[in-house]
Amino acid sequence: VTTRVAACQLALSVGAVAANRAAARAAIEQAARAGGRLAVLPELTPSGYVFAGAAEARALAEPLTGPTVGEWIELARRHDMVIVGGLCELDETGAVRNSSVLVDPGGLRAVYRKAHLWHDEQDCFVPGAAPPPVVDTAVGRIGLLICYDSEFPEWVRLPALAGAEILAISTNWPAETGDGDGAAAGVPAGERHHLVVNVQAAAYVNKVFVAVADRCGTERGVSWVGGTTIIGPDGYPLAGPVRADRSAVLMADCDVRLARDKRVGPRNDIHADRRTDLY
Amino acid sequence: VTTRVAACQLALSVGAVAANRAAARAAIEQAARAGGRLAVLPELTPSGYVFAGAAEARALAEPLTGPTVGEWIELARRHDMVIVGGLCELDETGAVRNSSVLVDPGGLRAVYRKAHLWHDEQDCFVPGAAPPPVVDTAVGRIGLLICYDSEFPEWVRLPALAGAEILAISTNWPAETGDGDGAAAGVPAGERHHLVVNVQAAAYVNKVFVAVADRCGTERGVSWVGGTTIIGPDGYPLAGPVRADRSAVLMADCDVRLARDKRVGPRNDIHADRRTDLY
Numbered sequence: 001v002t003t004r005v006a007a008c009q010l011a012l013s014v015g016a017v018a019a020n021r022a023a024a025r026a027a028i029e030q031a032a033r034a035g036g037r038l039a040v041l042p043e044l045t046p047s048g049y050v051f052a053g054a055a056e057a058r059a060l061a062e063p064l065t066g067p068t069v070g071e072w073i074e075l076a077r078r079h080d081m082v083i084v085g086g087l088c089e090l091d092e093t094g095a096v097r098n099s100s101v102l103v104d105p106g107g108l109r110a111v112y113r114k115a116h117l118w119h120d121e122q123d124c125f126v127p128g129a130a131p132p133p134v135v136d137t138a139v140g141r142i143g144l145l146i147c148y149d150s151e152f153p154e155w156v157r158l159p160a161l162a163g164a165e166i167l168a169i170s171t172n173w174p175a176e177t178g179d180g181d182g183a184a185a186g187v188p189a190g191e192r193h194h195l196v197v198n199v200q201a202a203a204y205v206n207k208v209f210v211a212v213a214d215r216c217g218t219e220r221g222v223s224w225v226g227g228t229t230i231i232g233p234d235g236y237p238l239a240g241p242v243r244a245d246r247s248a249v250l251m252a253d254c255d256v257r258l259a260r261d262k263r264v265g266p267r268n269d270i271h272a273d274r275r276t277d278l279y
Numbered sequence: 280v281t282t283r284v285a286a287c288q289l290a291l292s293v294g295a296v297a298a299n300r301a302a303a304r305a306a307i308e309q310a311a312r313a314g315g316r317l318a319v320l321p322e323l324t325p326s327g328y329v330f331a332g333a334a335e336a337r338a339l340a341e342p343l344t345g346p347t348v349g350e351w352i353e354l355a356r357r358h359d360m361v362i363v364g365g366l367c368e369l370d371e372t373g374a375v376r377n378s379s380v381l382v383d384p385g386g387l388r389a390v391y392r393k394a395h396l397w398h399d400e401q402d403c404f405v406p407g408a409a410p411p412p413v414v415d416t417a418v419g420r421i422g423l424l425i426c427y428d429s430e431f432p433e434w435v436r437l438p439a440l441a442g443a444e445i446l447a448i449s450t451n452w453p454a455e456t457g458d459g460d461g462a463a464a465g466v467p468a469g470e471r472h473h474l475v476v477n478v479q480a481a482a483y484v485n486k487v488f489v490a491v492a493d494r495c496g497t498e499r500g501v502s503w504v505g506g507t508t509i510i511g512p513d514g515y516p517l518a519g520p521v522r523a524d525r526s527a528v529l530m531a532d533c534d535v536r537l538a539r540d541k542r543v544g545p546r547n548d549i550h551a552d553r554r555t556d557l558y
Contacts, residue, residue, distance in 0.1 A: 115554050119546050129557060151484050151549060153432030154558040187515070194483045194514035201480030204473045205430050235473035236466070267398050270430060275394050278408060279433040
């Protein structure tokens with residue numbers, strides 16, 4: 001019941017699809033060599049993030065039957081792993097989505113379409129309207145979220161209440177000005193970035209593991225928080241946050257049984273104590 | 280529009296009502312001398328916390344017309360302040376409540392009755408069923424919450440959506456074993472206590488100020504997190520957390536206008552972006 005989880009911080013470039021896929025593949029293989037059974041990749045891994053506009057996003061979109069998901073399934077089979085990663089999806093209706101998928105040796109198990117769109121994503125993507133899926137895998141029950149979704153506690157609650165033991169959050173957290181690598185204008189000295197703090201709290205109030213995969217490098221002038229982290233159900237990091245402008249494959253052993261027990265004291269259960277009569 | 284806020288960490292003892300009231304009064308007076316316009320006191324300030332059982336809680340309960348609220352109103356008038364503090368309340372029906380009140384020079388403005396009861400509080404108190412009040416005062420719109428309430432993001436949302444600019448959280452955060460003053464069994468080295476992290480996230484996802492007043496000292500073998508903190512709407516502490524076993528009156532200047540603006544980027548608003556069609 002202990003799952004070795006890998007959270008992969010990657011340097012990606014918008015439009016450099018082959019190189020981006022190769023970076024993801026290398027990280028998955030590194031995770032596999034280290035015994036990882038679940039690998040989490042960033043948001044929009046093959047395409048990159050900083051699109052010039054909707055036309056560029058559409059040009060870089062691919063269907064779930066496309067080469068990225070195909071390669072991830074092949075890697076999942078070869079290494080007997082679960083892989084979660086984000087991609088720019090052309091869906092069955094022709095809409096472009098900011099999606100993440102979960103694949104395992106059985107193939108594509110779930111797709112999630114980001115419901116809360118950040119900034120110019122609003123020009124590029126149709127937001128999702130379905131709750132985050134929770135997938136029962138060989139290595140635990142895994143819920144999917146993407147980036148800004150995690151800032152809405154009501155939304156994080158849904159997969160947690162649906163039994164997720166690990167929330168896999170694919171993200172591209174743009175750094176505020178001067179906030180590239182910890183020597184931060186936006187982040188007070190000695191403080192952990194508030195987006196990392198927020199996912200720590202999400203783990204704690206739901207007693208779930210959280211694995212966040214973020215970006216590094218610079219893309220069209222945007223740099224990233226580098227907030228890749230694996231957090232335990234008590235809200236404390238098991239690995240990371242990286243908080244540096246470098247690629248990284250963080251590993252942590254997660255006893256998923258801990259996430260099935262929502263007790264926070266002898267007489268309290270942080271899920272059962274919700275006042276569902278009031279909210 | 281800048282409010283100087285004081286969060287008061289007090290050493291209290293169960294049943295030592297006169298001494299507890301004196302400790303609160305001294306902290307309020309210290310806050311007033313330092314220019315504080317809002318003072319936040321811990322949960323169950325006059326009575327203390329670790330009751331032997333329901334009978335002791337009832338014996339220490341007092342009505343809203345009792346001496347504690349009376350003294351706080353008198354201090355609010357004398358110093359032209361707003362005071363928020365917790366007390367063991369005997370309500371108008373004879374039920375015992377874990378309550379907090381907001382008083383200002385106009386008198387008692389609001390009472391809040393804790394809706395999420397921790398541990399043996401379940402033997403002593405009738406939980407509240409009304410949402411946290413938000414009070415329009417001379418120094419800002421102030422919402423009230425008590426301790427374990429803050430671990431339920433849905434509940435924190437209610438006063439934030441109702442326009443609170445400052446959430447005043449009266450708390451008694453019992454320390455886990457060995458977790459008295461930062462040299463903690465429960466808290467990994469270098470980490471901030473997860474209850475403090477949680478209120479930082481509550482501030483950030485709602486873009487509100489949060490003022491937490493916690494305890495110090497030891498009461499019937501229970502020690503406290505000492506997590507008194509004042510947090511800005513970006514989720515970073517403006518003062519504290521104290522994280523030490525000592526009385527403290529933390530002060531911070533809070534520009535409450537910052538909490539009226541929920542924008543988190545040029546095209547995003549962390550309240551308006553909620554998918555109210557989905558949750």
